[in-house]
Amino acid sequence: MKRNAVSRKLVLLALFVVGLTGVLGAQSLLGSGASFPAPAYTKMFDEYYKATGVKVNYQSIGSSGGLKNIQDRVVDFGGSDSFIKDADFSKYPAQVVHIPTVIGAVVVTYNLPGNPKLRLTGDVVADIYLGKITKWNDKAVAELNPNVKLPNLAIMPVYRSDGSGTTFNFTAYLSAVSAEWKSKVGNANSVSWPAGQGAAQNAGVAGVVKQTQGSVGYVELAYANQNSMAVAAIKNSSGMWVDPSLESISAAAAGAFPADTRILLVNTDAKEGYPISALTWIIVYREQNYGNRSREQADQLAKLLWWMIHDGQKYVTSLDYATLPAPALKAAEAIIKSITYDGQPLVK
Amino acid sequence: MNDRRFNALLGFAALVIVFIFAGFLFTLVVQSLPAVKQEGAAFLYGSEWNPVTTHFGALPFIIGTLMTSAIALVIAIPLSLSAGIVMGEYVNSSWIRSILNTLINVLASIPSVVFGLWGIEVVIPLIRKLAMLVGAPPYGAGILSASLVLAIMIIPYMSSMTREALMNVPAGLREGAFALGLTKQEVVTGIALPFAKNSIFAGILLSLGRALGETMAVTMLIGNATRIPTSLFSLGNTLASVIASQFNEAASDVHRSAMMGLALILLVITMLAGWFGRSLMSKGMGAYGK
Numbered sequence: 001m002k003r004n005a006v007s008r009k010l011v012l013l014a015l016f017v018v019g020l021t022g023v024l025g026a027q028s029l030l031g032s033g034a035s036f037p038a039p040a041y042t043k044m045f046d047e048y049y050k051a052t053g054v055k056v057n058y059q060s061i062g063s064s065g066g067l068k069n070i071q072d073r074v075v076d077f078g079g080s081d082s083f084i085k086d087a088d089f090s091k092y093p094a095q096v097v098h099i100p101t102v103i104g105a106v107v108v109t110y111n112l113p114g115n116p117k118l119r120l121t122g123d124v125v126a127d128i129y130l131g132k133i134t135k136w137n138d139k140a141v142a143e144l145n146p147n148v149k150l151p152n153l154a155i156m157p158v159y160r161s162d163g164s165g166t167t168f169n170f171t172a173y174l175s176a177v178s179a180e181w182k183s184k185v186g187n188a189n190s191v192s193w194p195a196g197q198g199a200a201q202n203a204g205v206a207g208v209v210k211q212t213q214g215s216v217g218y219v220e221l222a223y224a225n226q227n228s229m230a231v232a233a234i235k236n237s238s239g240m241w242v243d244p245s246l247e248s249i250s251a252a253a254a255g256a257f258p259a260d261t262r263i264l265l266v267n268t269d270a271k272e273g274y275p276i277s278a279l280t281w282i283i284v285y286r287e288q289n290y291g292n293r294s295r296e297q298a299d300q301l302a303k304l305l306w307w308m309i310h311d312g313q314k315y316v317t318s319l320d321y322a323t324l325p326a327p328a329l330k331a332a333e334a335i336i337k338s339i340t341y342d343g344q345p346l347v348k
Numbered sequence: 349m350n351d352r353r354f355n356a357l358l359g360f361a362a363l364v365i366v367f368i369f370a371g372f373l374f375t376l377v378v379q380s381l382p383a384v385k386q387e388g389a390a391f392l393y394g395s396e397w398n399p400v401t402t403h404f405g406a407l408p409f410i411i412g413t414l415m416t417s418a419i420a421l422v423i424a425i426p427l428s429l430s431a432g433i434v435m436g437e438y439v440n441s442s443w444i445r446s447i448l449n450t451l452i453n454v455l456a457s458i459p460s461v462v463f464g465l466w467g468i469e470v471v472i473p474l475i476r477k478l479a480m481l482v483g484a485p486p487y488g489a490g491i492l493s494a495s496l497v498l499a500i501m502i503i504p505y506m507s508s509m510t511r512e513a514l515m516n517v518p519a520g521l522r523e524g525a526f527a528l529g530l531t532k533q534e535v536v537t538g539i540a541l542p543f544a545k546n547s548i549f550a551g552i553l554l555s556l557g558r559a560l561g562e563t564m565a566v567t568m569l570i571g572n573a574t575r576i577p578t579s580l581f582s583l584g585n586t587l588a589s590v591i592a593s594q595f596n597e598a599a600s601d602v603h604r605s606a607m608m609g610l611a612l613i614l615l616v617i618t619m620l621a622g623w624f625g626r627s628l629m630s631k632g633m634g635a636y637g638k
Contacts, residue, residue: 061596062597064596064597064598065596154486156485156486161567161572161593162593162594163597164597186400186401189399189597189599190593191399191400192397192399192400193573198583198585198593199489200572208489212487214486
């Protein structure tokens with residue numbers, strides 16, 4: 001009896017494995033990388049499977065891992081929250097291209113008695129994270145918020161302890177607006193924080209901020225919205241106070257847009273744009289005939305990318321990601337059209 | 349014939365372990381070389397850990413590791429020894445003993461991420477209140493929180509080793525002592541504990557090894573700040589917690605290599621602690637040796 005049950009389980013397992021390889025065979029694509037767009041990608045790929053029967057498997061292992069995997073050519077596409085620097089292109093065996101997919105934002109959240117709505121400038125946020133502004137009733141904060149009664153409470157900055165694209169974009173913004181930040185701390189996935197406390201992931205930062213009165217942290221917009229956290233309006237480079245919203249984030253990418261799409265949106269000069277907005281990209285090889293790739297596989301990939309920047313866009317707003325505005329979309333289209341197999345464009 | 353085969357099998361198994369360890373050490377040394385070459389000895393005593401300028405010094409993490417483990421031991425030793433003595437010497441009813449054993453075993457099998465969550469929800473708010481009472485910055489997270497939870501995590505190991513050690517004291521010794529008119533307390537402190545002290549010490553060492561390398565719970569509770577901790581309420585980082593936090597997204601090769609270096613330091617510290625303990629133990633083998 002017992003042996004019967006065991007062998008039945010084994011057969012089921014074998015069937016499952018066979019089924020899995022079937023799925024991963026002809027009609028499937030594999031990608032890995034950034035975790036920030038992962039919820040949007042999961043939703044998109046689910047819809048894509050329903051519409052076309054093509055299964056897309058995306059592993060959210062972080063941007064560095066995604067770039068490493070595309071370098072090693074073990075995936076069809078990599079996902080990254082930061083674009084590849086000029087100096088790093090030589091690490092890739094062939095030319096790679098960047099296709100922007102969605103836009104997100106980093107928001108400044110805080111925990112203050114009475115839950116007031118705050119306005120902050122990049123300078124002030126930088127000085128808080130530099131440890132120079134240590135009290136909420138500091139003149140620099142009070143001047144920006146004349147209508148808020150600020151308490152005499154210590155400010156406790158909270159940052160991401162794990163390396164992340166969120167930290168990359170947040171420190172990119174602080175470097176853009178504060179010379180002192182740029183020289184003392186700089187901009188990377190993880191930096192040497194002069195003040196404050198670290199916590200893992202968006203959830204960790206949000207958790208500490210919720211627990212600790214007087215704390216201030218930075219998380220992704222989607223995370224702040226879904227947990228209804230207090231979010232500061234930030235002054236952009238045109239002097240406008242901008243709340244992070246899907247419109248203001250999308251607007252950040254509506255200005256001049258480079259043909260290769262490699263642009264940091266932070267401190268945007270778009271008038272209505274939220275200043276800590278960020279693109280995320282999918283990275284693929286321009287020439288798709290490499291390794292043992294079939295023309296069919298390359299076609300599937302090009303079709304998927306095209307779908308993601310067009311039909312796919314309507315699935316992301318409900319997850320608090322902003323869609324690509326016209327200039328970004330146009331640049332992305334041109335790049336997908338430049339992807340080839342044996343020199344033949346895959347999309348016309 | 350059979351014997352020879354058995355010996356060969358044993359020899360092979362032993363060699364495999366040696367090879368695994370050698371390969372492990374080799375990988376760590378080779379992979380940490382770029383960072384060590386760049387920093388030189390400053391990799392050990394430097395206090396700057398900056399992925400942006402790619403300067404890496406491990407001192408804050410070495411201190412964080414030693415500090416949390418030491419404090420955890422200070423908290424855990426008296427508690428575990430008393431728990432072990434109670435279970436090994438004073439509880440006669442077998443069902444009470446089995447309840448206590450079960451509880452200890454359950455405590456030992458709780459995954460460390462659960463300890464971390466519990467620490468965030470329970471320990472951190474408590475420590476925050478304490479910090480505000482004494483006028484320290486009210487982070488809540490930090491060295492003390494991490495050490496407290498570490499202590500709770502190692503108590504089951506230490507106390508069950510103590511219990512086992514005491515239960516291995518030969519009955520004849522005890523009976524002789526009682527026959528000579530010693531009280532229960534005298535038998536415990538004068539006969540049983542000295543007899544068992546080597547095994548108890550081994551238990552403490554095992555626990556120290558666990559504390560030095562504990563990753564998840566510490567990462568969640570220590571505050572993840574690259575600064576040399578100056579007080580119980582300071583935020584910090586341990587060797588293991590930095591690796592856990594930063595390895596996945598290390599952007600530069602030197603950064604990744606520096607973390608391999610941290611792993612090497614952790615390995616050496618753990619080995620040194622074990623070696624130091626064993627040498628202490630063999631010195632201590634005198635009157636009550638074997």
